[in-house]
Every structure is written in C-alpha cells, then in structure tokens.
Amino acid sequence: MFSTLFIFLSNFSGCHDNQYSNCMNLSKLFENGSHHSDRNNGTGKKVFLKKKIFNILYLEGKKTIADLCIPAGVSIPTMTRIMQELMDEGWVIELGTGKSRGGRRPVYFGLNPEARFIVGIDITRKYTRINIFNLENHPLSKTVQKDIGLIDAQGFLDALKIEINDLITKHGIDRQKILGAGISLPGLIDKKTNISYSYPGLGERSLDQIFGDLLEIPVYIEHDTKTMALGESWFGLAKNRSDVLCLNVGVGIGLGMIIKGELYQGYSGFSGEFGHIQMVPDGELCECGKIGCLETVASGSSIVTRARLKIEEGTNSIIKKAVEGVTEKIKLSDIISAAKQGDQFAIELLEEAGAYLARGMAVLIHLLNPEMIIIGGDMAQAGNLLADPIQQKLNKYTINRIRQDTAIHISELGEEAVLLGTIPVVMTTIFSQEPNINNHNN
Ligand SMILES: [Zn+2]
Numbered sequence: 001m002f003s004t005l006f007i008f009l010s011n012f013s014g015c016h017d018n019q020y021s022n023c024m025n026l027s028k029l030f031e032n033g034s035h036h037s038d039r040n041n042g043t044g045k046k047v048f049l050k051k052k053i054f055n056i057l058y059l060e061g062k063k064t065i066a067d068l069c070i071p072a073g074v075s076i077p078t079m080t081r082i083m084q085e086l087m088d089e090g091w092v093i094e095l096g097t098g099k100s101r102g103g104r105r106p107v108y109f110g111l112n113p114e115a116r117f118i119v120g121i122d123i124t125r126k127y128t129r130i131n132i133f134n135l136e137n138h139p140l141s142k143t144v145q146k147d148i149g150l151i152d153a154q155g156f157l158d159a160l161k162i163e164i165n166d167l168i169t170k171h172g173i174d175r176q177k178i179l180g181a182g183i184s185l186p187g188l189i190d191k192k193t194n195i196s197y198s199y200p201g202l203g204e205r206s207l208d209q210i211f212g213d214l215l216e217i218p219v220y221i222e223h224d225t226k227t228m229a230l231g232e233s234w235f236g237l238a239k240n241r242s243d244v245l246c247l248n249v250g251v252g253i254g255l256g257m258i259i260k261g262e263l264y265q266g267y268s269g270f271s272g273e274f275g276h277i278q279m280v281p282d283g284e285l286c287e288c289g290k291i292g293c294l295e296t297v298a299s300g301s302s303i304v305t306r307a308r309l310k311i312e313e314g315t316n317s318i319i320k321k322a323v324e325g326v327t328e329k330i331k332l333s334d335i336i337s338a339a340k341q342g343d344q345f346a347i348e349l350l351e352e353a354g355a356y357l358a359r360g361m362a363v364l365i366h367l368l369n370p371e372m373i374i375i376g377g378d379m380a381q382a383g384n385l386l387a388d389p390i391q392q393k394l395n396k397y398t399i400n401r402i403r404q405d406t407a408i409h410i411s412e413l414g415e416e417a418v419l420l421g422t423i424p425v426v427m428t429t430i431f432s433q434e435p436n437i438n439n440h441n442n
Helices: 026-033 043-060 065-072 076-088 150-170 207-215 224-235 300-312 318-322 332-340 344-368 378-382 384-397 416-432
Strands: 092-097 107-111 117-123 128-133 144-146 178-185 219-223 244-249 253-259 372-376 407-410
Touching: 026 043, 043 065, 043 076, 043 107, 065 076, 065 107, 076 092, 117 150, 117 224, 117 416, 128 150, 128 416, 144 150, 150 178, 150 207, 178 207, 178 224, 178 416, 207 219, 219 224, 219 416, 224 244, 224 253, 224 372, 224 416, 244 344, 244 378, 253 344, 300 318, 300 332, 300 344, 318 332, 318 344, 332 344, 332 378, 332 384, 344 372, 344 384, 372 378, 372 384, 378 384, 384 407
Parallel strands: 117 178, 178 219, 244 372, 372 407
Antiparallel strands: 092 107, 117 128, 128 144, 244 253
C-alpha cells in the first residue's frame, strides 16, 4: 500500500531530548507487554517480531498468519503464538475470514484501531486545526478549528494546551495510548536545532521542548508545506508516486518535495522556500526583506492587496459589491468566488498570479523532472481558473520533452492535506527510529 514509506525520512531529525519529546520507542511498548519470565529467553526476538508485525499491519492493512510468516521469517506455529500474545495485549484483533483456497478459510488479523492514537495539530498564523486519529488513520470526530494562531505566541500556547486537553478528555483517551502529536508549523524551522526563526514569540528553546513540555505527550514537528507533501504522499494524489512536488499557495508560497519517495529536507531543513526566489527585480518589498519575491506577485495575499488597490482606483468588479464597497474587507475567497462568476477583473488577477507561478514552476520542472506537481493551499480553491493559465504559460516557458512528463494537478485533499500529513510526521519518524523493522526483507 505505502510501498515507498519504508525509506521515508531516513535522516529525519524530528526528535530532541527532553522529558516528553523523547521519541516513542516501539521496543519499550512491546517489551512492557511481554511476560517477564521470557526476559532471558528470546524476548529481544519477540519484541523485534511484534514491532515488525505492527509495522506491516499498520502500513499494509489486514493479513493472515501465513501472509505474515514470509516477511517476518518465522514458522506458522511461532507466528500463531506471537499473534495470540498481541491479541491478549490489545494490539491485534481478528477481522473475519477470507475465501478458502481448498482448506480451511483463512482468518484475517489487523491492528486494533483503538490500541493507540495520534494527535494531529495544524498551526497557522491565525488559526489552528486539531483532530485525533486512530491506527486506521481515521479521525475520531469532526476537525476542531479555533481562531488561535502564532500571531500571539504566548496566548496561543496557553489556549492550545486547553484545546488539546479538552479533546483528549472528550474522547476518554488514556494519555499513555497516544503515540505522539504531529505538529505542523509555518515559517523557518532549523532541522538541526528545531528552533523556529519566524516566530520568536515562541522563545529560544527547541520546538520539541516547547510543545513537549506544554502537551506532555511525545511531539513531532514539521514545517507546514512539508507536512502537506507528506499528506499528499500518504493520502492524496502523490500516493504511490516517487517524484512529486507540492506547492502550497496561500498567504505565502512554499514547496514540499518528495524525491525518490522521500521528503527532501535540505542541509538545515530550509529547503522549499520557493516563494522567495526573485521574480520582479524592481518589484515590491517582500515580508522576508528582499525585493520582488514570487510571493509579492503570486501569493493569495498579494492578489488581495492588488484587488484592493485597483478597486480603490476605480476598476469595475463584482468584488466591490460583495464587500459593500469596503475594500479592506476583500478576502481571497471573494476574488475566487467573483472569478467563478465570470468577473473579468478577478479572472485576470488569477491569470497574472498563474503566469508568475508558471515561471517559477518551469525552473522546478527543468531542474527536477517531477512526475507531478500538486497545487494546494488557499489559492487551489480557484481550480482551473488557476491551473489553466499555469498550464498555458508552462507550454511557453518549458522544453516540451521535459514538460510532457509532468502532470499538473490541483490538490484533491485541499486544506486536509496538512492535518492528515501530521500522521506520517509521527509514524514515519517512529518507524525510521526502529532500524530493524524498516526493511521487510531483513
Ligand atoms: Zn521574500
């Protein structure tokens, strides 16, 4: 199912030492469940087998005892004994029988979806989305969205703690059963120190320490666009594909790269700052302090600024009516909605942004030869009104032979990609830290 996952994030450094961000150790989990009398006679092998079974059932779904024997390299009687223990310990459940191939009908086994849980937290500048997922990656309830964000860092941390604790209590979950919280954050995050350079209000400690101490569960931190790329890779259009680029076009413009099935981090984790390549040499000042960045001409916030200015100067558009003449009220959604109703001005704004995006994407296509580029983020709501001008300009800016291998798609997951991506942020890190289970052929 997730064939490329075993090699994901082999050098992922989402964990730093402190009381709660100590990475979840599967060995400890399975040792705790093993009988003490076994401690000196093969417990190590048993723990290894249990980890491997957990890994296979989580990533590939239900299996029969015979299915599991081959990758685990053990006999049917041994596997039957181990599975019985895993059932006694609450990890595994029976899932009915399959079709008979001549003898007895084979029994399927799968993970008990409620054996452990993952908390997903998508933090943005202005709001935060939260949910809890079971081991089938299903959310326990409707996603909670709160107007708390990084603009007010300290108030945000206090509010976040309350929200997470409320959600855990509401679902009656034992904290010991939480494998970890996957946390997606915007801005520059140094992967070596795990310090945020964009939100100094969070303090100078590593993000693991800040959120680990706050939430008192293991935490796994990732940049928002990289989290989106992982979400697309596990659950979206990038599933089972090895070379995919994900563009996050919203307030800013970020790039998440899946290269040879792995999330690409770069030397310090700063890869993918696509929005800050210069597009207009004598252009406007960008938030980053540089001039004429792609973000100043193609991000959602840049076209909102342009819409306000042009309408104040007298440009005719139904956007003006939608906000009753108060231009400060114009939001990206008003522009997209107007474009969908055929408003010429709104369509031109999207076309212009698309043309600049295409200029940047042409560089990516020539450089990396991706099989797919997925456009996500708030601007993706524009659908073909954005994708068509991009495709048109790509025809102009790229070498035909290279471009024809790259499919351009609008994300089907939309904003869910980031929240869903927090699941692989947790699970790939846990699996990558268990050297014995990452290769089925071991
Ligand atoms: Zn910039």
